[in-house]
Amino acid sequence: MAKSLYEQALEVFGYAADVMKLDPNIRKFLERPQRTLVVEFPVVMDDGRVEMFTGYRCQHNTARGPAKGGIRYHPDVTLDEVQTLAFWMTWKCSLLNLPYGGGKGGVKVDPSKLSKHELERLSRRFFYEIANFIGEKRDIPAPDVNTNAQVMAWYVDTYTMHAGYPALGVVTGKPVEIGGSVGRNEATGRGVAVTAAEACKLLGKDISKATVAVQGFGNVGSFSAKILYEDYKAKVVAVSDVSAAYYDPNGLDINDLITYRDSNKGFIEGYPKGKKISHEELLELDVDILVPAALENAITQKNADKIRAKFIVEGANGPVTPEADKILLSKGVTIIPDILANAGGVTVSYFEWVQDLQSFFWDLDDIRSKLTKMMKAAFAEVAKTKEKYNVDFRTAAYIVAIERVAQAVRLRGIYP
Secondary structure (H helix, E strand, O other), X not given: OOOOHHHHHHHHXXXXXXXXXXXXXXXXXXXXXXXXXXXXXXXXXXXXXXXXXXXXXXXXXXXXXXXXXXEEXXXXXXXXXXXXXXXXXXXXXXXXXXXXXXXXXXXXXXHHHOOHHHHHHHHHHHHHHHHHHOEOOOEEEEEOOOOOHHHHXXXXXXXXXHHXXXXXXXXXXXXXXXXXXXXXXXXXXXXXHHHHHHHHHHOOOOHHHOEEEEEOOOXXXXXXXXXXXXXXXXXXXXXXXXXXXXXXXXXXXXXXXXXXXXXXOXXXXXXXXXXXXXXXXXXXXXXXXXXXOOOOOOEXXXXXXXXXXXXXXXXXXXXXXXXXXXXXXXXXOEEEOHHHHOOHHHHHHHHHHHHHHHOOOOOHHHHHHHHHHHHHHHHHHHHHHHHHHOOOHHHHHHXXXXXXXXXXXXXXXXXX
16 A cells, blocks of 8 residues: 555654654654644635535744645645644754744645635635634744735735734735735745755755756746756756646757746647657656656656666655655765755745834845855755765755754643
């Protein structure tokens, strides 16, 4: 029987806990989500019908601060997925030394089948249903798969109407006009690019001479590709999204591809300036850097042996299964794990939250320089821990993250 996503996540956690000899009592506490809310709620559709939807909000651990994590809209959202993503968020926030614990939410829905008014009614009703769980000092959601700044604006307004005051800090990833932060839309992709560059530097590879393939061309994948292409002069030879995959050994013009995608209903299908390849072929290209930036479980034991990239930098959450991890490591592939590589988004979400609480906003250069500094510091800490314990990057990242949360638990104690 296949392992659940949460069981896979526990396997990775467990290996790091074994290596660092984590106190078994603290380990028990950290292995389980603190609380999970499941809601069933009605939405009036445009034709007057009432449809029922299922939503979730999980808070994995709040020992270091309020829960933090996105809300996704997807037909395949499950309780197991949401709890796993919250679990990962705890370690991601800890690794970047943010004063947060892990949270995550989702609604089981295909938003492409909803009108804008239906999407708004669904968003507002869902946020109302979880409102008692949420708050600027309790749990701060953000955009995730199929949610965006507009959805966050509806959340803020819904919460504010019931709270009776303008609660701009209740979510991050908002429009700049209502308390959002400049640089938030590019933040996860920038973090991916910075960690890819740091990995290359550590292992003696000139990133300006590196070839890159990017799986997934949504927010994370497209900004990762754009920043690697523009700022680091890497050659992005292949990209894919759900609609198609394209390859050009001489390098794709990423800005041209983004322009095409944005004029083509958000898809790259039909792009005329590259060779069309299969999604499987993209993952198996002989490139220096592979950025899986779509959904989890993209690389499994079924295809891991065919991967030829020298570095994998995880733009998505959980794109490589534990079984695939072992195969790739045995081949000498360097894997920069999701909790480090894609932590740029939550880091700038933290900046946004701080700006909202202070009602004082920073400029784009400040955001970018602070993010780059924090990503480099986290990478350096992981690299140091990797050498200390003689482990891979993923295990090292978990050791750093787990120790910070464990120390918070030790200091606070178990109530009562």
